[in-house]
Amino acid sequence: MSKQASPDIDVVISLDESHFSQFTSISKQLSSSGLKDIQIMKSIGIITGKCEPASMANMQCISGVAAIEVAGHVQIAPPESDIQ
Amino acid sequence: MSNEIEAGIVPEHSGRFIVTFRDGCQADAMSLLKKEAGLTKAKLMSSADFGENGVAIDQVPVEGGVVFEHLGIAVVSMENTAVGLLSQEIGDDSAILAIEPEGVMYALDPAKALSLDYLRGFRDAANTLYEQASQDISPEEMAEIAAAFADSSTLTWGLQATRVARSRYSGKGIKVAVLDTGLDFSHPDFVGRRIVSRSFIPGVTSAQDGHGHGTHCTGTACGPLRPSQGRRYGVAHGAQIFIGKVLSDQGSGGDIGILGAIDWAISNKCQVISMSLGADVQNTSTAYETAGQRALNAGSLIVAAAGNNARRSAGNFGFVGRPANSRTYLAVGALNVNLALGNFSARDTVRNAGTAVDIAGPGVAVYSSWPMPTRTRTIDGTSMATPHVAGIAALWAQATPDRGAALWQRLITNAQTLSAPVVDVGRGFVQAP
Numbered sequence: 001m002s003k004q005a006s007p008d009i010d011v012v013i014s015l016d017e018s019h020f021s022q023f024t025s026i027s028k029q030l031s032s033s034g035l036k037d038i039q040i041m042k043s044i045g046i047i048t049g050k051c052e053p054a055s056m057a058n059m060q061c062i063s064g065v066a067a068i069e070v071a072g073h074v075q076i077a078p079p080e081s082d083i084q
Numbered sequence: 085m086s087n088e089i090e091a092g093i094v095p096e097h098s099g100r101f102i103v104t105f106r107d108g109c110q111a112d113a114m115s116l117l118k119k120e121a122g123l124t125k126a127k128l129m130s131s132a133d134f135g136e137n138g139v140a141i142d143q144v145p146v147e148g149g150v151v152f153e154h155l156g157i158a159v160v161s162m163e164n165t166a167v168g169l170l171s172q173e174i175g176d177d178s179a180i181l182a183i184e185p186e187g188v189m190y191a192l193d194p195a196k197a198l199s200l201d202y203l204r205g206f207r208d209a210a211n212t213l214y215e216q217a218s219q220d221i222s223p224e225e226m227a228e229i230a231a232a233f234a235d236s237s238t239l240t241w242g243l244q245a246t247r248v249a250r251s252r253y254s255g256k257g258i259k260v261a262v263l264d265t266g267l268d269f270s271h272p273d274f275v276g277r278r279i280v281s282r283s284f285i286p287g288v289t290s291a292q293d294g295h296g297h298g299t300h301c302t303g304t305a306c307g308p309l310r311p312s313q314g315r316r317y318g319v320a321h322g323a324q325i326f327i328g329k330v331l332s333d334q335g336s337g338g339d340i341g342i343l344g345a346i347d348w349a350i351s352n353k354c355q356v357i358s359m360s361l362g363a364d365v366q367n368t369s370t371a372y373e374t375a376g377q378r379a380l381n382a383g384s385l386i387v388a389a390a391g392n393n394a395r396r397s398a399g400n401f402g403f404v405g406r407p408a409n410s411r412t413y414l415a416v417g418a419l420n421v422n423l424a425l426g427n428f429s430a431r432d433t434v435r436n437a438g439t440a441v442d443i444a445g446p447g448v449a450v451y452s453s454w455p456m457p458t459r460t461r462t463i464d465g466t467s468m469a470t471p472h473v474a475g476i477a478a479l480w481a482q483a484t485p486d487r488g489a490a491l492w493q494r495l496i497t498n499a500q501t502l503s504a505p506v507v508d509v510g511r512g513f514v515q516a517p
Binding site: 010012013014039041042043044045046048066067069071072073074075076077078079081082083084 | 265295296297300331335336337338339340342343344346347350351360361362363365369370371374375378379382392406428463464465467468
């Protein structure tokens with residue numbers, strides 16, 4: 001509801017291998033730091049969600065977070081292109 | 085004393101041959117050796133007889149040989165007629181994979197003069213094998229020898245060139261995930277096929293393909309052995325198909341959906357994940373790198389398109405995009421019918437370790453399925469080379485117990501070497517078992 005803040009961005013958080021068993025507690029901490037729409041990907045050790053860009057720095061400091069990156073996107077050629 | 089072998093010296097009266105058994109077929113292979121070459125168990129020693137010290141060659145019977153139990157290989161003395169008979173048994177279903185003259189390296193060693201008799205025996209044996217092979221040569225094989233390929237009425241050029249057309253494997257028992265724009269589920273070439281699907285596009289519930297790219301890629305990786313019309317274009321026709329729709333009908337998708345689909349494919353124990361997608365971004369991503377490594381650890385190999393951002397004819401070699409530029413993704417370049425690089429196929433930038441092109445596949449003039457009513461279409465791209473490699477990975481996964489990094493290794497060690505630079509084609513041209 002913070003209308004004055006920057007719009008939320010999609011982020012991808014990679015967990016440290018040694019913290020795989022702590023998915024639940026780490027996602028709770030991420031949530032407290034402002035992460036929304038949390039998705040947990042247990043097979044690959046990744047948590048995704050949305051947050052304000054300013055809160056990324058705090059999330060990086062949570063124990064067990066190896067990296068936090070802004071989600072990118074891919075685009076393939078239109079159907080009529082001869083090179084796909 | 086003519087019956088004794090001196091260590092390391094090949095007997096001159098008859099050649100010794102290295103016989104390689106198919107995995108798990110040693111008993112059948114031994115029966116063949118007995119039947120065709122008279123090599124009874126009494127004439128063969130086992131490497132196990134020698135214990136931890138290994139085989140002492142001077143104790144091996146001259147009229148027989150030795151079986152290396154851990155290697156699935158025997159080294160035996162045989163008459164040329166027996167070699168000829170056994171060579172006829174070699175085939176796709178044979179317990180014996182190969183018979184080769186022992187000690188080929190000696191011929192290159194000027195320090196050891198070989199007798200004319202030995203060389204004559206060697207030549208005769210080789211001629212017997214050559215004649216046997218050339219009698220059975222098919223039109224497809226003749227085309228391979230010419231090294232320029234074309235679609236035939238029954239097979240695409242890619243299936244011929246990668247030896248898929250001659251493979252006894254179908255990918256049966258292997259799960260292949262294609263993460264793309266989805267699949268046209270109404271396509272007649274996939275009707276009746278067991279397919280698991282899921283959309284990772286927000287607000288889209290079905291994995292139905294409204295673009296075409298995903299249907300083309302799925303067709304190459306897993307299309308049928310006998311399409312209802314036209315030539316065969318699919319590699320792993322017996323594999324179970326998992327369709328993850330990660331690209332919208334407009335051809336775009338986010339990292340979150342793609343990573344979610346990788347996670348889904350791994351949790352479904354897909355041994356092969358085909359990703360004909362990427363962004364023209366030079367930097368690598370920790371998330372993709374992490375996901376790729378965990379996929380390999382879990383026994384899932386991710387195959388990814390190197391990218392189409394080169395314009396080689398204009399001197400622009402492009403770069404490998406994301407996520408293929410991660411170390412843990414098998415990055416695929418595209419070749420044409422002459423096994424030369426596609427004009428668009430991206431080159432390894434060599435700026436960072438692991439950004440390499442790892443292998444190459446057929447990626448120019450690739451015929452495959454397209455959403456109805458178009459049915460089939462011929463297009464170019466590293467996206468088309470990728471599912472060739474993914475499908476062939478499924479064949480290797482069926483043929484061997486190799487998974488993850490071991491499957492990667494299997495693919496690259498069996499690739500056909502090309503004269504093109506490593507930065508363009510990696511270890512070479514993918515080949516089916």
